Amino acid sequence: MTIDARAGATAPAFTSRRRPAWVPTLTAFIAIALCVTAGNWQHRRMLEKEALLAKISAARAAPTVPLPTDVRDWSSWRFRAVTLDGEFDARHQILIDNAQHAGRVGFNVVAPLMLADGRAVLVDRGFVPAGASRASLPSPPLPAGHVTIDGRIDIPSRRYLELGTHVTPKGPLWQHIDTIEFAQATGIPVLPIVVRDIGTHANGLELDEALPETGVEKHVSYMLQWYTFAAMAAGLWLWFSARPWWQRRTR
Numbered sequence: 001m002t003i004d005a006r007a008g009a010t011a012p013a014f015t016s017r018r019r020p021a022w023v024p025t026l027t028a029f030i031a032i033a034l035c036v037t038a039g040n041w042q043h044r045r046m047l048e049k050e051a052l053l054a055k056i057s058a059a060r061a062a063p064t065v066p067l068p069t070d071v072r073d074w075s076s077w078r079f080r081a082v083t084l085d086g087e088f089d090a091r092h093q094i095l096i097d098n099a100q101h102a103g104r105v106g107f108n109v110v111a112p113l114m115l116a117d118g119r120a121v122l123v124d125r126g127f128v129p130a131g132a133s134r135a136s137l138p139s140p141p142l143p144a145g146h147v148t149i150d151g152r153i154d155i156p157s158r159r160y161l162e163l164g165t166h167v168t169p170k171g172p173l174w175q176h177i178d179t180i181e182f183a184q185a186t187g188i189p190v191l192p193i194v195v196r197d198i199g200t201h202a203n204g205l206e207l208d209e210a211l212p213e214t215g216v217e218k219h220v221s222y223m224l225q226w227y228t229f230a231a232m233a234a235g236l237w238l239w240f241s242a243r244p245w246w247q248r249r250t251r
Contacts, residue, residue: 028237032230039226046219053216055079064150067195069117074193077153084123084149084195086115088142092186094174095137101127101206109140109205110177112188113149113195120188122179123149124196126205137173140205151195 059079067082088111095107106129113123128138156177169175169185179192197207 024241025237028233028241031233035226035230035233039223039230042219042223042226046216046223049216049219059152067115067121067153069119074153074155074191077193078155080153081198082151082153082195084113084115084121084151085146086113087146088113088123089120089188090142092182092188093139093142094169094172094182095128096177097173097175099127101129104129106130107138107173108177109138110174110194111142112182112186112190113147119191121191122177122182122194123151124154124177124194126197126207128205139172149195149197150199151197154194154196155192156194 056079059081062080064081064083067084068077071077090111093109093111096110097107099106099108106127109125109128110122111125112120114120125140128140131138156179169181177194179190179194183189197205199207
């Protein structure tokens with residue numbers, strides 16, 4: 001019987017081509033780092049939403065007051081209930097496109113209110129559903145003469161996504177509320193806030209009196225999921241890589 005010496009020579013060469021031991025370790029540590037980073041980001045978002053929830057709760061408990069004067073930082077007044085006295089400027093009422101209310105699509109109606117003290121502030125008067133065609137935009141009537149508005153202060157964000165080159169609106173249809181652009185387009189120096197009407201329904205407009213939801217629970221859930229994934233990756237690495245190594249050391 002003859003023995004082929006080449007068969008034994010090829011076995012070590014095949015063994016040497018096995019996957020290096022550091023590959024699963026590196027993969028596991030990258031997965032753990034990514035999952036922990038994502039979990040930490042969700043944790044920061046959770047803390048931000050908890051701070052927002054505390055602010056909303058404090059605003060809900062605070063009494064209604066007249067719109068304050070000489071305010072430098074309006075962020076501390078966000079969500080506060082206030083009263084306004086003045087007259088609407090019907091010439092500069094605008095419609096904010098792509099608004100939704102109770103499952104319907106339409107517009108938020110916004111108009112400047114000229115206050116008795118000489119200031120001007122934008123008032124979100126409410127929602128109006130879109131018609132059958134966008135060729136004919138709704139034009140809700142404004143109350144004439146002096147009015148008193150009960151509302152909540154909001155601060156419109158200037159961080160919004162637009163496709164293409166930004167163009168300042170020239171007609172009544174706007175994509176976003178932007179107090180700076182409104183002042184430039186109309187010549188009315190409005191305050192850097194919007195007051196959302198929470199009074200009685202009027203002129204066919206529908207009001208949204210609810211304060212925004214913060215979604216704290218969502219971030220808590222996502223945070224726990226990412227940390228669980230990190231723990232699973234660490235456990236798999238310990239079972240398939242560290243355990244055999246430890247067993248060899250203890251033999």
